[in-house]
Amino acid sequence: MSDEKQCEERQTPAAAGGEVTMDKIVSLCKRRGLIFPSSEIYGGLGSTWDYGPLGVELKNNVKRAWWQSVVYERDDMEGLDAAILMHPRVWEASGHVESFTDPLVDCKECKKRFRADHLTTERCPECGGELTEARQFNLMFRTHIGPVEDSASVVYLRPETAQGIFVNFENVRESMRRKLPFGIAQIGKAFRNEITPGNFTFRTREFEQMEIEYFVKPGEDETWYDYWVQERFAWYQRYGIRAGKLRLRPHAKDELAHYARACVDIEYLFPMGWSELEGIANRTDYDLRRHSEFSGKDLTYFDETDRTRYLPYVIEPSAGADRATLAFLIDAYREDVVAGRERVYLALHPALAPIKAAVLPLLRNRPEVVEMARRLHAGLRRRWKTIYTDTAGIGRLYRRQDEVGTPFCITVDVQSLEDRQVTVRHRDTTLQDRIPLDRVEAYIEEKLESA
Ligand code: ATP
Secondary structure (H helix, E strand, C coil), rough: CCCCCCCCCCEECCCCCCCCCHHHHHHHHCCCCEEECHHHCCCCCCEEEEHHHHHHHHHHHHHHHHHHHHCCCCCCCCCCCCCEECCHHHHHHHHHHHHHHHEEEEECCCCEEEEHHCCCCCCCCCCCCCCCCCCECCCCEEEECCCCHHHEEEEEEEECCHHHCCCCHHHHHCCCCCCCEEECCCCCCCCCCCCEECCCCCCEEEEEEEEEEECCCCCHHHHHHHHHHHHHHHHHHHCCHHHHHHEEEEEHHHHHHCCCCEEEEEEEECCCCEEEEEEEEECCCCCCHHHHHHCCCCCEEECCCCCCEEECCEEEEEHHHHHHHHHHHHHEEEEEEEEEEEEEEEECCCCCCCCCEEEEEEECHHHHHHHHHHHHHHCCCCCCCCCEECCCCHHHHHHHHCCCCCEEEECCCHHHHHCEEEEEHHHHHCCEEEEEEEHHHHHHHHHHHHH
């Protein structure tokens, strides 16, 4: 298809080493409209972040890629979007009112606050001062429904999306005529009054989860648990995370919640070390049993295959949309030298890239070239997030697109007016293909599909 291949002179800088730090990521995100500190003109609100014009595209693409693989590509899954505010009894049944707590300690000297279970020393890690005894702190945000702030009006901002799925188990099963095994997937905001948020968007008090509850017959739970661990581990690699940066960390017996039969974390090697991206747990029938007891509704399932009635077991793959987005960003961050100048680029999977293609007229004062480029862009934008830009020289425009991970830059030049061909430049290699104008849409589609 291509009749020309050339690229800018390219080398990996030995000195820069391409090492990615959180500071580099935070600064790139701010500079290029991916993620901003929240309420910044008021000095910010600690550890809250806003996704900017390109960040919202990236995060939406991450959520879409998840939904694509766990809902659209399967026969055994339904979607759901439950309310954030739920009946307060939900959180009694789930155990959150009683035990969704973290042990909190304060430093008597510098007054800093820490999660006791995150400390590796007996004294303050900041100043070496003496710490207070640990006390339990409930992580749920409380608020009130209606004008009277009494105990009867207390509601919580959900600390996880999972409970919205459990309380809708019967609604979904019945309305969609589902038989076991089947799952329900949901993406939505969750809130936790974290004691020590930080590491950019890794731990915040408001975040988004992508959760699945997969309902199975007791006895088949271990097989399904293993299946989901493999499936979810593979998903991160499918969308570009390098295998060497991912690992599974099974929970030790004393780490397991009392109702969980098994739990494993998928961890990513973030700049601050191996940290959890997603947890996958075998929760047995704990959730449906508790909701049956607290609501008085029978949530058992009648299995027609052997005419038995039982409470389904649940396998829960629970991921964070913000953490996944951060991991994809960090893993894609690259530095090299092109044409003698240092370059930063994001080698994002094309499906995740905020902008799929940029159309650039090589000569912005030639109306026919501009017209052809604009027309090309008008066609592409109906399918994908693409941009038309002519605000700088071509070299600088390429750099700007590289830095936000745009996989294809398409240039229209004077020659294009004669041969009706354009140049497609590839982000990672800087290689260029010359292709017919009317093939551009199919070309991008093929590349997106085959990536
Ligand atoms: P951690 O041990 O990091 O506090 P957790 O084990 O409490 O996390 P889960 O309750 O299993 O987390 O939540 C499932 C997923 O939700 C996590 O794997 C993570 O991706 C995401 N998540 C949880 N808490 C936060 C947070 N404060 N900020 C951003 N994402 C979060």
